Each structure stands twice: as C-alpha cells, then as structure tokens.
Amino acid sequence: MxxxxxxxxxxxxxxxxxxxxxxxxxPVENGEADAHKVLLRLLVNDGTAADETAAKAHLESMSNAEIEAYLRSKTPEGLFAGYDQFGWGILIFPSNxxxxxxxxxxxxxxxxxxxxxxxxxxxxxxxxxxxxxxxxxxxxxxxxxxxxxxxxxxxxxxxxxxxxxxxxxxxxxxxxxxxxxxxxxxxxxxxxxxxxxxxxxxxxxxxxxxxxxxxxxxxxxxxxxxxxxxxxxxxxxxxxxxxxxxxxxxxxxxxxxxxxxxxxxxxxxxxxxxxxxxxxxxxxxxxxxxxxxxxxxxxxxxLKGVMDAMKTNVSEPMYSEVLRYLLSFVMTSYMLADMDIEPPAPLPSVEPTPEPTKSPQPSNLPDVGTTWTHNVSYGDETTVWTVSVTGGEVIDGVDCYITEASFDAPPQRLMYSDITGSDLSFTITQEKSWIDRTAKQPLKNEVSIYLPSYSWPMDTLTSFAYDGTYGQPLSVGQTWTYEQVSVSVPSVGPKMVSTWTAEVVGMEEVTVPAGTFNCYKVVHASKDATRADWVSADEPMLTAVKVVSEGYWTGTETRELASYSVPN
The missing domain is CATH 3.40.50.1820 (Alpha/Beta hydrolase fold, catalytic domain)
Structure with a gap:
C-alpha cells in the first residue's frame, strides 16, 4: 500500500x-517525538541519566554526531529495550x-x-x-x-x-x-x-x-x-x-x-x-x-459502523473493557484518533489491600547455602548447573525450601525441528523451584528462557498438584499421580495441563562424579515425555543423584550429581 x-x-x-x-x-513529527522518547529511555536504562528529567538535559547537550555514535554503540538487545514491545519481540513504533x-x-x-x-x-x-x-x-x-x-x-x-x-x-x-x-x-x-x-x-x-x-x-x-x-x-x-x-x-x-x-x-x-x-x-x-x-x-x-455496532451489541461493563483495549492497542488507537469517541467508564475504585501477613518460615529447612552441582549433558553440549538453597516459603500450607540454579554457560535446547530442516532453539537463563520439604517434590517451578530467533524472553510458570502419597520416604512399588499446569508469559498459547504418573520401579546402584550411591529408581511418565530419577536411599541428598529426561524437548538430557556441600 x-x-x-x-x-x-x-x-x-x-x-x-x-x-x-x-x-x-x-506525520513526520510523530516519528521524531517517538525517537526522542526512545533516546531518553536508553539514557536512563544504561545509567547515563538518573531519570527522564536528567536524560532530557543530557540529550540537549549532545551533538547530532554524538547521538549517532551513542546509538551505534548499542547492542541490538540494548536498542530494543528502548521500545515498548508486544510478545515475540515485536517493537511498537510509528511508521509510514x-x-x-x-x-x-x-x-x-x-x-x-x-x-x-x-x-x-x-x-x-x-x-x-x-x-x-x-x-x-x-x-x-x-x-x-x-x-x-x-x-x-x-x-x-x-x-x-x-x-x-x-x-x-x-x-x-x-x-x-x-x-x-x-x-x-x-x-x-x-x-x-x-x-x-x-x-x-x-x-x-x-x-x-x-x-x-x-x-x-x-x-x-x-x-x-x-x-x-x-x-x-x-x-x-x-x-x-x-x-x-x-x-x-x-x-x-x-x-x-x-x-x-x-x-x-x-x-x-x-x-x-x-x-x-x-x-x-x-x-x-x-x-x-x-x-x-x-x-x-x-x-x-x-470505522463508524464498527463502533456503532459495538455500542449497540456490547453491554457494560464489557463495553468499557473492550474500548479501553481499542484505545490502547497501537493499531486501533491510530484508526480511532480522528473519531469523537466517548471515553470508557472509569475503572471501579479498589480499596487498598492491607499488607498481607507473611507466611511463617518453615522449620527444619536445608540451610540457606546448601549447594549441589550437576554435570548436565544434552547432545554435544555439557554444562555445569549449580543449585543452591536460597530461602523458604509456605505455599498452601506446605513447607517448602527454595532453590535457584546458575550455569557455567547458558544451556541451549532445541524446541522444534520442522520438515524444512530449520531449528527453533532457546536458551535457559534462570530456573527457580519451590520444593516440598517432606516429600522432596516440586510444588512450583519458574523457568526463564530466551528465544534468539525472535529476540523474545519468556517465563514459564509451572505448578504441580499431587494425588496420593507422593515422594519421600520412598518404597519399591510406590505410585502416585500429579497434574502439571504451565502458563507462559508472554503467552504463546493457552494454559498447558499434563497428567503424570510416577512409580518407584526398583533399586539400582548408580555411579556419578559425586560417588556411588544405592538408589531408588523413580520413573515419571506423561503422554509426551518421560523422566527417570535415581534418588539416594542411603542418605538424604534432597536432590536426585541422576536424572534422564526425554520428550521435554528434542533429544535426551542427562543430569549427574558432581558434588554437594552443606554450609558450616
């Protein structure tokens, strides 16, 4: 067009x-105003200016050549951070x-x-x-x-x-x-x-x-x-x-x-x-x-016909909810800019929420600082994951300890390989878990990933609901089921729900870099994936000695315990 x-x-x-x-x-003026706004945001983002007022003063002191050099010094990620975004890395800016x-x-x-x-x-x-x-x-x-x-x-x-x-x-x-x-x-x-x-x-x-x-x-x-x-x-x-x-x-x-x-x-x-x-x-x-x-x-x-039909067919309070979106979504806001639109009804006032009572800290947690390292292999990649206890929290009445993982190199995973041969991979940037103190099973998990194909960060929030007597203490023949519910932000799909079964299938001696352990083998299975955990029967490790996962993404991932330490 x-x-x-x-x-x-x-x-x-x-x-x-x-x-x-x-x-x-x-008009060109719209683009100039937007570029000015982006520059101010970049100056604040990188610490050149403390706030927008300081950024304006700093920008006024810069020559065109200095502005050009400043912008060219930015990485793509740094430059993108100056813009508002939709999901999938889509930047919001005026055009045409x-x-x-x-x-x-x-x-x-x-x-x-x-x-x-x-x-x-x-x-x-x-x-x-x-x-x-x-x-x-x-x-x-x-x-x-x-x-x-x-x-x-x-x-x-x-x-x-x-x-x-x-x-x-x-x-x-x-x-x-x-x-x-x-x-x-x-x-x-x-x-x-x-x-x-x-x-x-x-x-x-x-x-x-x-x-x-x-x-x-x-x-x-x-x-x-x-x-x-x-x-x-x-x-x-x-x-x-x-x-x-x-x-x-x-x-x-x-x-x-x-x-x-x-x-x-x-x-x-x-x-x-x-x-x-x-x-x-x-x-x-x-x-x-x-x-x-x-x-x-x-x-x-x-345009008028669409808005008139909406006024006729959509009742309050939904009408105002829809109108607020139309006036905020960049595409439709431009289309409605020259129309005389009655503003939406104000949002209902909300009473201030009182400061919540903090959950009591669970007793007998692993001490903060307890640390495990795992050698993790996936295809040709080998990384070291360091998992540490960082605190505790009570979730729905269940005492949990919180673990957070760091990596010696960002783990890469292949999410998709289509028939044309092109791959869609992602990088794991953060992993945090809330572990039931008694059963040693996760109640909640948060994984942050980055999709370089789309310059797109995403958080996946997963919760687990168990049925039956689950987790430790283990015994051969023990079984339980659980539901895993995952939601991604920004959304790339609806809430994903999968049902898993777990069974303690037997005892095995397992040798890993941390030593040789007599273990319970626990097999978890869903419609699309399987995971085998080898859990030490001799001493409470609070983590699996070895984990082999298939179906979470393309290929197999193996984690082996390399070391563990308890703070003095």
Missing amino acids: ALMVSPLAENLFQRALAQSAPSVSV FADGTVLATGGFDTFGTATYVNKVPLMIGNTKEETKIFLFMDSSFLGKDELYQTVASHSSNLWIANGSHDAARKLTAMEDQPDVYVYEFDWGAYQEDGQSPIPEPYDLKIGSAHSLDIPFFFGNEVFNPYMTDWVFTEKNRPGRIELSDAMMAYVAQFSSTGNPNVPESDLPEWQPWSNAEGAPKLMLLDADENQARISMSTMELT
Missing part, C-alpha cells in the same frame, strides 16, 4: 497485492511517515484525491480475526474467553474497515484507478454452525489470525513453527489444500493479467469492489475440513 503512494516507486510495478495493510500514515519524499504528502489520504502516483490493479484483503495473533500473546486475557472473543471481533473489524474497505471505497471512486479486488480470509474462524476446522483451544485463541492467509497464498504446509502444529492437522488438510489451490490460482492470474479470474475454471467469479449499495464487494475465502467455501459478499465495514 505504501508503494502506491510513494513517488519513489512510480512506474516500478504493474500490480499490487496488499495483505492486512492498515491505511494509516502519520507522510514526508513528501518516500510517501506523498497526505499519505493514504491521497487515495481520496487521485493524487497518488501508482494507479495499478489492486488485490487487497484481511484475515477475519487479525488481532488474535496479538491478543494470544497477552496474558491478561487468560481465563477471559468472552472478553477475548469480543475484543478480537471488534478490533479486527476496525482493522478490516480501515485496511481494505476504506481503501477500496476511495480507490474505486477514482475514474483512472483500475479494478480493486478485495478478499476476507475466514479459514479458522467459527463458521455459521459454530464450528472451526482448527482443533481446540486454538479455534478460539488463533482462529483466522493475522498472517494465517500467507501459507495459503504460497501453498506452504509449514510456516510459523508453533502455529503449524497448532492449526494444521490431517483432519482439516483436504479443505485447506483445496482452498490454498484456489487462492494460488487467483493470485497467479491476477499477477499475470490484473484480473484474478481464471478462464474456463470452476472457481467462483471474483468481482471487483463496487461502491453501489448492495453490490458485490469482496470474496470470502474459507473452507471446512473437507472442501473450500468461496463466495462473493456484499458486506461493507466502516
């Missing part, structure tokens, strides 16, 4: 295909500056005046539930499915109204603008019967989210390594392949001729957008599990 209003791109292309392109351009050079003065408003330079046939469209990919990363929506769907529906409709429908209306009104072909990609969203071809819970959480149309246009069955496994199944393959074949045929014909309709084809006729009331507007691209569902629609959205 930006190329259509860029004087620098004049006569450089003959057709345009715009996917999920918001028609939002901003109507500077009169790269983009025409007036930006996308020139669509309504015929002063834009590149008048070419245009195919433009959106996915039906664009914003779900962003809501999916927002942990504040966990457990709020009705709010999630309501926000997704109205924020996505605003994007569609601005991104494709408003642009199509303006362009079609210009006499010298060639045809505009509009689509809405609906695959994955709930259909008229309330069903989606995507399995639970991703039918709700992802639906027809932003970017999901891309693999259909290119015929790819592997794209984002997470979403491939979440939404593409053998059961929905017949329908999605038929839809993908149709979409590729349309776009190939459009690229060749400027008209998507394939001669002598069984595909439905794709009519260009018409501004006549009740006339065909856009092509709906959808499929159930078995076949494509492609048809023209007279649907037309406007």
